[in-house]
Amino acid sequence: MRAGTTVGIVSAGEMGAGVGRRLREGGVRVVTTLAGRGERTWQRAAAAGMEDVGALAAVVREADILLAILPPGRALELAEAVGRDAGPLYVDCNAVSPGTARAIGTVVGARYVDAGIIGGPAAPRFYASGPHADELTALPLDVHALGGEIGQASALKMCYAALTKGLSALITESMVAAEANGVTDALRGELADSQPQFLAGADRLPGVVPKAYRWVAEMEEIAATFEQAGMTPGMLLGAADVYRQLEDARAGAEAPLDRTETIVRALRREQAPSRPPR
Numbered sequence: 001m002r003a004g005t006t007v008g009i010v011s012a013g014e015m016g017a018g019v020g021r022r023l024r025e026g027g028v029r030v031v032t033t034l035a036g037r038g039e040r041t042w043q044r045a046a047a048a049g050m051e052d053v054g055a056l057a058a059v060v061r062e063a064d065i066l067l068a069i070l071p072p073g074r075a076l077e078l079a080e081a082v083g084r085d086a087g088p089l090y091v092d093c094n095a096v097s098p099g100t101a102r103a104i105g106t107v108v109g110a111r112y113v114d115a116g117i118i119g120g121p122a123a124p125r126f127y128a129s130g131p132h133a134d135e136l137t138a139l140p141l142d143v144h145a146l147g148g149e150i151g152q153a154s155a156l157k158m159c160y161a162a163l164t165k166g167l168s169a170l171i172t173e174s175m176v177a178a179e180a181n182g183v184t185d186a187l188r189g190e191l192a193d194s195q196p197q198f199l200a201g202a203d204r205l206p207g208v209v210p211k212a213y214r215w216v217a218e219m220e221e222i223a224a225t226f227e228q229a230g231m232t233p234g235m236l237l238g239a240a241d242v243y244r245q246l247e248d249a250r251a252g253a254e255a256p257l258d259r260t261e262t263i264v265r266a267l268r269r270e271q272a273p274s275r276p277p278r
Contacts, residue, residue, distance in 0.1 A: 006031060007139065008063030008088060010056065010078060012045040016069040018121025019093075019141070024049035026140025033059050056081060063088040065139070069117070072096050073217035076104055085109040089135055093117050093126070095161060095218040097225040098151030105130070105150045114150045116157025129153040158225040162236060165215055166222070168208050169239035171201045172246065172263070179264045202260055209257045212246040219243060245270055 006029045009016045020030045034042055034052040045052065053059055060066065066088040068078050075094040082090065090108040092101060093115045101114045113136055115128045126143045128136045129152035133145040146152050178187040191199035208215075219240035223233035249266035250257055257263045 005029070005064050005138075006062055008032065008059040008066040009050065010059060010066070010068055011070060012037070012041050012048070012050055013069065014044070014121045015117065015124065016067075017044040017048040017050065019067065019069060019117075019124055020045070020050040021048040022124070022141060023139065028140065031059050031062050060086050060088060065089045065091060065136075067091050067093055067115075069093045071214045071217060072100075072221050075100065076107070079104045079107040082108060085111065089113060089132060091115050091128070091136060092154075095157055095221060096154050097158060097221040097228065098155045099224060099228055100221060101151045101154040112150065114153045116153045116160075118157065118160055127153040127156050155225060158222045161218060162222045162226070165218065166236060166239050168201060168205065169219070169242040171198060172205060172208075172242055172267070175202055175205070175260060175264050176267050179268065184264075205260050205263050206258050209246060209250050209263065212243040212250065215243045216240050216247070 007023055009020050009030060009032050012020065012032045012034060016032070020032070023030050030048070030050045031053045032045060032050045033054060033056050034045060035055055053062055060082055066082070068075065068091065070078055072095045075092060075096050079090070079092065084107065086108070089111050091113040092104050095116070096104070105112045105114070111132060112130060113128050113132050114130050115126050115136065117124045117126055119125045124142065126136065126141055127146055128143055129146040129148045130150040133147055137143045137145050146156070174187070175184070178184045188199060188202075191202070219236045223236035223240065226236060227233040245267055246263070249263070249270045252270065253266050255262070257266055
């Protein structure tokens with residue numbers, strides 16, 4: 001990494017701020033835009049050592065490398081706002097399908113890296129693909145350059161998230177169905193005996209609740225990835241529906257959904273009247 005490198009991050013959410021903190025610890029200047037963001041985001045960015053430079057245009061102007069870290073539904077929108085050949089190396093780090101990754105590359109131009117992040121804000125691991133992927137390895141981040149073509153890093157992220165976040169959706173459905181049929185205790189007992197990892201996943205569902213709204217579009221991007229590979233998109237579109245229902249339940253809840261039992265009850269309240277079996 002050359003001296004004086006500036007990295008722009010859009011935006012300073014939990015993952016963006018986590019990446020910003022690691023870059024600052026490595027001696028890199030990190031700039032962002034906090035326009036229109038709330039107090040929590042301002043505090044998060046300040047704690048990470050990120051510098052607010054005002055508008056997006058200022059971030060683009062000052063950055064040597066721009067990391068786009070957004071909910072996937074906004075990935076193409078940001079690329080269009082930045083525009084083609086804007087200056088910095090544009091690194092799309094969002095959970096998007098290979099097709100969307102290629103579409104973003106068409107918008108931003110040749111100086112582009114397709115990247116996927118695996119892991120949490122405290123220890124993010126980047127996978128990068130495309131002709132400029134090696135440039136990302138100069139940053140003080142855990143970066144694995146795949147080389148290859150634009151879309152391969154996104155494909156890896158999609159396949160990984162299908163297993164992790166897709167499984168959380170399936171566990172959610174299983175717990176709701178067990179409650180609806182009066183077998184929750186029996187299911188939990190059997191899981192404790194034969195599949196403790198699934199029981200642990202059920203007990204971690206409260207941590208999924210605040211992320212559900214972001215995961216709707218991610219599941220749809222995974223579904224598109226599978227469909228482009230000749231597989232059915234149905235399972236992941238179903239997972240998107242689960243997260244959509246979970247976000248609706250969170251928004252309508254009178255108290256925090258901080259236990260698996262309260263999540264299940266809230267989802268059951270949100271359910272439409274049962275239809276007769278076909």
